[in-house]
Amino acid sequence: MEHNFWHERWEKNEIGFHQNKPNALLEKHFRDLSLAPGQRVFVPLCGKTLDIGWLLAKGYRVVGAELSETAIQQLFEDLGVPPEISELGPLTRYRARDIDIFVGDIFALDSKTLGPVDAVYDRAALVALPEGMRQDYVAHVREITATAPQFLLTFDYDQAEMPGPPFAIDDGMVRKYYAADYDIERLEELDVAGGLKGRVAAREVAWRLRQR
Numbered sequence: 001m002e003h004n005f006w007h008e009r010w011e012k013n014e015i016g017f018h019q020n021k022p023n024a025l026l027e028k029h030f031r032d033l034s035l036a037p038g039q040r041v042f043v044p045l046c047g048k049t050l051d052i053g054w055l056l057a058k059g060y061r062v063v064g065a066e067l068s069e070t071a072i073q074q075l076f077e078d079l080g081v082p083p084e085i086s087e088l089g090p091l092t093r094y095r096a097r098d099i100d101i102f103v104g105d106i107f108a109l110d111s112k113t114l115g116p117v118d119a120v121y122d123r124a125a126l127v128a129l130p131e132g133m134r135q136d137y138v139a140h141v142r143e144i145t146a147t148a149p150q151f152l153l154t155f156d157y158d159q160a161e162m163p164g165p166p167f168a169i170d171d172g173m174v175r176k177y178y179a180a181d182y183d184i185e186r187l188e189e190l191d192v193a194g195g196l197k198g199r200v201a202a203r204e205v206a207w208r209l210r211q212r
């Protein structure tokens with residue numbers, strides 16, 4: 001997707017992907033990653049998800065990457081903490097206690113700038129990207145996180161019924177993107193209540209990925 005597509009979504013507040021409560025599969029399964037409080041979780045393409053507040057409340061540190069500065073201003077307003085803001089070349093860093101967010105293109109974020117991470121939480125990130133970008137995204141996240149374990153959420157539905165995003169990702173695609181570097185476990189699937197965008201029957205699927 002072009003950057004302008006996402007900037008427009010945020011400027012027009014067309015953010016149907018934003019959930020008004022923490023993700024149910026995150027709440028149920030994130031513990032399967034066996035992280036200890038204080039460990040650092042990377043949330044790529046994070047938007048202003050309430051899942052960040054949930055992770056912080058569980059005692060994890062959070063680092064995110066997001067294109068839209070509007071999203072990140074709103075994230076810090078929602079969290080009720082004033083960010084310290086600094087420029088880092090092509091990125092802008094918003095930080096506060098236990099949280100760092102890099103605003104800009106995730107492909108401009110390198111491992112040194114990101115710093116060590118213990119896990120990745122991918123909700124509505126892989127599925128937000130068109131097929132032509134996904135392999136590069138998967139390789140980039142693997143590289144900058146040193147193949148840290150991932151908690152991944154995908155949507156599976158009939159792509160003929162609706163264009164993405166979110167794009168449909170079936171089991172074979174998850175294996176194609178991740179099997180070379182990660183052991184893959186399919187943890188659970190849930191029907192999307194009311195259908196995706198209120199019209200297409202879909203399942204949300206939770207995955208645990210661990211370095212092979």
Ligand SMILES: C[S@@+](CC[C@H](N)C(=O)[O-])C[C@H]1O[C@@H](n2cnc3c(N)ncnc32)[C@H](O)[C@@H]1O
Nearest residue numbers: 006017045046047049066067105106123124128
């Ligand atoms: C579908 S939204 C999901 C946001 C969040 N994960 C959530 O669950 O609410 C995808 C987000 O990715 C951001 N994004 C898209 N392309 C990006 C890129 N190349 N680098 C960083 N962020 C990007 C968009 O601005 C948007 O906020």
